[in-house]
Amino acid sequence: MSGSNAQPRRAVVLLSGGLDSAVTAAWLCREGFAVHALSFEYGQRHSVELHAAARVAKQVGVVEHVVQRIDLRAFGGSALTADIAVPKDRSPDQMTGSIPITYVPARNTIFLAFALAFAEVRGAFDLGIGVNAVDYSGYPDCRPEFIAAFERLANLATRAGVESGHIRLHTPLQTLSKAQIVRLGRELGVDLSLTISCYDPASDGTPCARCDACELRARGFAEAG
Amino acid sequence: MSGSNAQPRRAVVLLSGGLDSAVTAAWLCREGFAVHALSFEYGQRHSVELHAAARVAKQVGVVEHVVQRIDLRAFGGSALTADIAVPKDRSPDQMTGSIPITYVPARNTIFLAFALAFAEVRGAFDLGIGVNAVDYSGYPDCRPEFIAAFERLANLATRAGVESGHIRLHTPLQTLSKAQIVRLGRELGVDLSLTISCYDPASDGTPCARCDACELRARGFAEAG
Numbered sequence: 001m002s003g004s005n006a007q008p009r010r011a012v013v014l015l016s017g018g019l020d021s022a023v024t025a026a027w028l029c030r031e032g033f034a035v036h037a038l039s040f041e042y043g044q045r046h047s048v049e050l051h052a053a054a055r056v057a058k059q060v061g062v063v064e065h066v067v068q069r070i071d072l073r074a075f076g077g078s079a080l081t082a083d084i085a086v087p088k089d090r091s092p093d094q095m096t097g098s099i100p101i102t103y104v105p106a107r108n109t110i111f112l113a114f115a116l117a118f119a120e121v122r123g124a125f126d127l128g129i130g131v132n133a134v135d136y137s138g139y140p141d142c143r144p145e146f147i148a149a150f151e152r153l154a155n156l157a158t159r160a161g162v163e164s165g166h167i168r169l170h171t172p173l174q175t176l177s178k179a180q181i182v183r184l185g186r187e188l189g190v191d192l193s194l195t196i197s198c199y200d201p202a203s204d205g206t207p208c209a210r211c212d213a214c215e216l217r218a219r220g221f222a223e224a225g
Numbered sequence: 226m227s228g229s230n231a232q233p234r235r236a237v238v239l240l241s242g243g244l245d246s247a248v249t250a251a252w253l254c255r256e257g258f259a260v261h262a263l264s265f266e267y268g269q270r271h272s273v274e275l276h277a278a279a280r281v282a283k284q285v286g287v288v289e290h291v292v293q294r295i296d297l298r299a300f301g302g303s304a305l306t307a308d309i310a311v312p313k314d315r316s317p318d319q320m321t322g323s324i325p326i327t328y329v330p331a332r333n334t335i336f337l338a339f340a341l342a343f344a345e346v347r348g349a350f351d352l353g354i355g356v357n358a359v360d361y362s363g364y365p366d367c368r369p370e371f372i373a374a375f376e377r378l379a380n381l382a383t384r385a386g387v388e389s390g391h392i393r394l395h396t397p398l399q400t401l402s403k404a405q406i407v408r409l410g411r412e413l414g415v416d417l418s419l420t421i422s423c424y425d426p427a428s429d430g431t432p433c434a435r436c437d438a439c440e441l442r443a444r445g446f447a448e449a450g
Contacts, residue, residue, distance in 0.1 A: 070295055108382070109379075110335070110339060140387045154334075156374050158366070
């Protein structure tokens, strides 16, 4: 069944337009997957990231890019979706002490649930998400135990999972520092200038340079040279 | 902290407008929860069920009813969302042999993920879903092992879960037959005439009387007298 005529296996990647998901998408492409990217318009403050996601999708060579619209504003409860200020100028200590206000309730559970549906319809058994230890900074749904629990759920929740037991979540950045992610992105040929990480950019897409995401990104680029 | 001044605990229920979710919502009300109902407009053929959900929400006495719009048609792949005929006139054997074409990929995972977000924002630790053994008829995401896996995930995925470990999924219908569900609904004072179960109703809401959901409902009412 192998050989040059074999169809590539398909994978679905969550693509936000940020650094981490761009590198994850490129990593899946290098692994030989035909990659289907999924982004969300979820009432986030930083919707310019969707334009970045579209540019990144094209540059890394995904085969399809779907944007799903959902309304997390109907529930509120996060600085990324409600009228709460995004924290600025925090020290690394402040960023890692507890779950930050930029936490969006159950966001990665919702995103992965849609990715699972998309994967099943496209015949994909592999899902990619750009969570990592540094970007964790308190988000419970970026931890390895969350990812493992979702992978288990996925194999119980779907026809594809029940019939194959082979649905797999890929988190290639899980143990990497931001600097290592930047280096991996360069190695994979990702045009990192297309990505945007800021939680609170200006309407023209200019990053604020002061939120947690900007701080983590700047440190990563500095350390990677 | 108890007594007549105590605020009731809150719960979120998935409310489709069908028989099972109506009885589940009423059951949570009887358990003393302030119930927040969540419905979805997801590109389903049978959107008349949303009108039923609104009527049921009012009749059973929920404190809030939110409708979330999502687009499962963007992925396709089910007779409930794509241009595939809903099967009719199937025998009980045909209904239970394998996963039916009316299966919507990852639907309950997506619905519960939103319910989890809604619950966290409202300070609820209890989620209700009207899955049951008969309505299972092959849907993997109605099984007890799926529900248990989601409950475990919920406690890893959210701030509320990590801080309390007490997020709980309630499935009061899990082991009931349709006839028992009908009887429980009557006992709880649910106006069952408001509910609609049909997968393929006419545009005025008239049930087709021939799909699996209609067959199961009719048998339940017949057995319950």
